[in-house]
Amino acid sequence: MQEPKIKFSHVTKQFETRSQTILAVKDYSMEIQPGEFISILGPSGCGKSTLIRMLDGIIDTTEGDIFIDGVKVNHKGKKMPAEVLRKMGFIFQQPNMLPWRTVRQNVALPLEVFGLKGPEWEKRVDELLEMVGLTEYANARPNEISGGMLQRAGVIRAMVHDPEILLMDEPFGALDELTREQMNMELLDIWSKTGKTIIFITHNIEESVLLSSRVYVMGTNPGRLVETVTLDLPRPRTLSMITQEKFIEYRQLLEGYIGEIDLSKIK
Amino acid sequence: MKTKSRITSIVAPVVTFVLIFVAWEIACRVTGVPSWFVPKPSEIFHSMVVDFQVYLPHILVTLQCVLIGFLIAIPVGLIVSTLITSFPLLNAAMSPYITFLVTTPLISLIPLLMLAMGYGMSMRITVVVIQAFAVINMNACTGFNNVPTIRRELMQSVGASRLQTYWKMILPSAATDIITGLRLAAIFATTTCISVEYNAGNTGLGSQIIKYSQYMKTPESFACIFYVTIIGLIMYALISIIQKKIVNWQE
Amino acid sequence: MTQSNPVKRVKKKKEFNPINVIAPLVVLAIIYVGLEIFLRVFNVSEYVMPTPTHIIQGTIKSFHIILPDFLFTLKIICIGFCIAIPAGILLAALFSQFDLLVKAMQPVVIWLVITPMITLIPLMTLWLGTDPNLRVIIVIIQATPIICLNTLNGFTHVEREKLELARSVGATKLQTFLSITFMNAMPQVFTGIKLGCIFSTIGAVSADFVSRGRGLGDRIIKFMKYSNFEESYGCIILIALIGIGLYTIVSMIEKRVVLWKK
Numbered sequence A: 001m002q003e004p005k006i007k008f009s010h011v012t013k014q015f016e017t018r019s020q021t022i023l024a025v026k027d028y029s030m031e032i033q034p035g036e037f038i039s040i041l042g043p044s045g046c047g048k049s050t051l052i053r054m055l056d057g058i059i060d061t062t063e064g065d066i067f068i069d070g071v072k073v074n075h076k077g078k079k080m081p082a083e084v085l086r087k088m089g090f091i092f093q094q095p096n097m098l099p100w101r102t103v104r105q106n107v108a109l110p111l112e113v114f115g116l117k118g119p120e121w122e123k124r125v126d127e128l129l130e131m132v133g134l135t136e137y138a139n140a141r142p143n144e145i146s147g148g149m150l151q152r153a154g155v156i157r158a159m160v161h162d163p164e165i166l167l168m169d170e171p172f173g174a175l176d177e178l179t180r181e182q183m184n185m186e187l188l189d190i191w192s193k194t195g196k197t198i199i200f201i202t203h204n205i206e207e208s209v210l211l212s213s214r215v216y217v218m219g220t221n222p223g224r225l226v227e228t229v230t231l232d233l234p235r236p237r238t239l240s241m242i243t244q245e246k247f248i249e250y251r252q253l254l255e256g257y258i259g260e261i262d263l264s265k266i267k
Numbered sequence B: 001m002k003t004k005s006r007i008t009s010i011v012a013p014v015v016t017f018v019l020i021f022v023a024w025e026i027a028c029r030v031t032g033v034p035s036w037f038v039p040k041p042s043e044i045f046h047s048m049v050v051d052f053q054v055y056l057p058h059i060l061v062t063l064q065c066v067l068i069g070f071l072i073a074i075p076v077g078l079i080v081s082t083l084i085t086s087f088p089l090l091n092a093a094m095s096p097y098i099t100f101l102v103t104t105p106l107i108s109l110i111p112l113l114m115l116a117m118g119y120g121m122s123m124r125i126t127v128v129v130i131q132a133f134a135v136i137n138m139n140a141c142t143g144f145n146n147v148p149t150i151r152r153e154l155m156q157s158v159g160a161s162r163l164q165t166y167w168k169m170i171l172p173s174a175a176t177d178i179i180t181g182l183r184l185a186a187i188f189a190t191t192t193c194i195s196v197e198y199n200a201g202n203t204g205l206g207s208q209i210i211k212y213s214q215y216m217k218t219p220e221s222f223a224c225i226f227y228v229t230i231i232g233l234i235m236y237a238l239i240s241i242i243q244k245k246i247v248n249w250q251e
Numbered sequence C: 001m002t003q004s005n006p007v008k009r010v011k012k013k014k015e016f017n018p019i020n021v022i023a024p025l026v027v028l029a030i031i032y033v034g035l036e037i038f039l040r041v042f043n044v045s046e047y048v049m050p051t052p053t054h055i056i057q058g059t060i061k062s063f064h065i066i067l068p069d070f071l072f073t074l075k076i077i078c079i080g081f082c083i084a085i086p087a088g089i090l091l092a093a094l095f096s097q098f099d100l101l102v103k104a105m106q107p108v109v110i111w112l113v114i115t116p117m118i119t120l121i122p123l124m125t126l127w128l129g130t131d132p133n134l135r136v137i138i139v140i141i142q143a144t145p146i147i148c149l150n151t152l153n154g155f156t157h158v159e160r161e162k163l164e165l166a167r168s169v170g171a172t173k174l175q176t177f178l179s180i181t182f183m184n185a186m187p188q189v190f191t192g193i194k195l196g197c198i199f200s201t202i203g204a205v206s207a208d209f210v211s212r213g214r215g216l217g218d219r220i221i222k223f224m225k226y227s228n229f230e231e232s233y234g235c236i237i238l239i240a241l242i243g244i245g246l247y248t249i250v251s252m253i254e255k256r257v258v259l260w261k262k
Helices: A050-056 A103-107 A109-114 A118-133 A145-158 A175-195 A206-210 A241-242 A245-267 B003-031 B041-050 B050-085 B088-103 B106-117 B122-146 B149-157 B162-199 B205-214 B218-246 C006-012 C021-043 C053-063 C065-095 C099-114 C117-128 C132-156 C160-168 C173-211 C215-225 C229-257
Strands: A008-015 A021-032 A037-041 A063-068 A088-091 A167-169 A199-200 A214-219 A224-230
Touching: A008 A050, A021 A050, A021 A063, A021 A175, A021 B218, A037 A050, A037 A206, A050 A063, A050 A167, A088 A145, A088 B149, A103 A109, A103 A145, A109 A145, A118 A145, A145 A167, A145 A175, A145 C117, A145 C173, A167 A214, A175 A206, A175 B106, A206 A241, A206 A245, A206 C006, A214 B041, A214 C215, A224 A245, A224 C006, A241 A245, A241 B149, A245 B003, A245 C215, B003 C099, B041 B050, B041 B218, B050 B088, B050 B122, B050 B162, B050 B205, B050 B218, B088 B122, B088 C021, B106 B122, B106 B162, B106 C173, B106 C215, B106 C229, B122 B162, B149 B162, B162 B205, B162 C099, B162 C117, B162 C173, B205 B218, B205 C021, B205 C117, B218 C099, C053 C065, C053 C229, C065 C099, C065 C132, C065 C173, C065 C215, C065 C229, C099 C132, C117 C132, C117 C173, C160 C173, C173 C215, C173 C229
Parallel strands: A037 A199, A037 A214, A088 A167, A167 A199
Antiparallel strands: A008 A021, A008 A063, A214 A224
């Protein structure tokens, strides 16, 4: 069997506060194959954001290990090495642009930090801007363009150093419904062209079914894996599939899991 | 529209200043108060121009003290605040003292410093530096501590080193607060310098103000006060210009 | 935006953190003991710097002498400060009603902020006499402009949507000002008041220095003349305590009032 691209092995994360210990993620395991598009679905506070922040070295793990390409990447208290971080691009819920930089400078930020210079990288920035239709706004400041455009810039910033993995933390959650659908389709397009491994975090059931090949459902208190659902839907996916029977079945199935979690929370 | 509003924002204050001085002049002339009691603005301006040669060395002394003090306080304030905010424990340990330094009128140290360092320039600059440093330090700490978490995460996600994070993200994020600190420091530096000169020595505008008031030469005294405010206003304006040049983005 | 992530929420919860109290106390202890040892080991003469223990002992011993001056300075600062706050805010409120007035007056206010008011003390003595209580006026004119400047800044930077909201529900000008403009400017108002309390303390002490006779500033110089350096330092510490005390009170009120700020 092929080696998994990403592997979580019994990962646990505790946050210590003065009055209590919060178990944000408990004993989480999953394996993701290269080129897969998976989503992690769960209500707010279930630790799904914590999960990918641990993968990207932003937060330490408390217990358990994370592997990328079979190599253990989490080392407590130590910064993740640049060659590991270069394999990943992180897309935040907000555009998270630095307001003093132009759109182009923002997109090129990872190149500066990773020390990737030269005309081929410059060209890559231009191509990416072109791809998401931001060429004419390249020299605009973030406050001058719309939220949708900013989020596109956020997506290509995460891709500019050509990572193999994209980590997306509810990337389109702050956008309006129409822009969101459009962005989802663009994302699928990017994925099919580049074949990157994508972990997509969302609390939107429809979105998770529409985009991914597999959905990991998480529950709260403590944040944990509740169920894994493999989606047997044809690719390429289109918005018209939302009304198909199979799609609705999956949606109801997931709604069931999320509902159960909510119910257990009330108890 | 924009140019029109820009013109108003220049013309309006000029008109206000002119009105204030005209009203003052008229009030003095109508009531006929002696100029040693309340000088007419015309006398003050006259003295500012005619006796400029007399004032100039003192203006230079004050200017030198304010500028050197201010220029030393900036890097010291920024370095200290950077150090303090870089370590959570240090941050917690020092934060009350940062406020403490600002709220303590450091001019109360003047008599003791005078004893230790004499009346000279070094003592004056020392007082200006500590007072200005305290304000810059406090505001810079606020700025550094209020950097959004999500921006830190961004820098972490691309594996930025501490130095890269500082230059590319933390410093620009705190720029607005730092400049606010500089602007206050300019005011504090001027005020403190005058207070020191007032209490120690016989050079500098502060010393002249007190000398002239003792001899009831009120117009000359006011002329010196006006020169002090001009120094303060120029520094304030310079910082505002720098702010517009450097912090030219909107959050 | 609506979806908060759990990491941030944990950090945001402002719990009482004992480190914030213990760490500063440890620093205080280190400074105290460090100074004590340093000054004794190197035999630093007390006119350069007396040891902390001596400062405390001296201050307690002479406290009956210091007390009237302490109360006097405290009174001057508090009265001046309490007049400066409403004065500054009212002036700002007045200016902010007219766009032209804002543009016309802002530089004048800046001009007043920059003028070191102690330079006016000899003139004020000339105009009003030598009553030490007149130092209140110095405090007022030193603190009012800075409060006014910051408040004005807050009043003139209200988001347009909020003003439109007020207009859409048919609020009167007064209602709009009180419920939108004023509440919105609260953080800046408090910044102004905090700066005002720093300026008040500076104003009062420098007034003591210049016109002498009473007050903690005067007491510092008197003690020094008789080489009572411990008491001099004690007075400086008392002044610092007044400053930090006022500042803390203002900060505490701010935390109660400006609940929405972080």
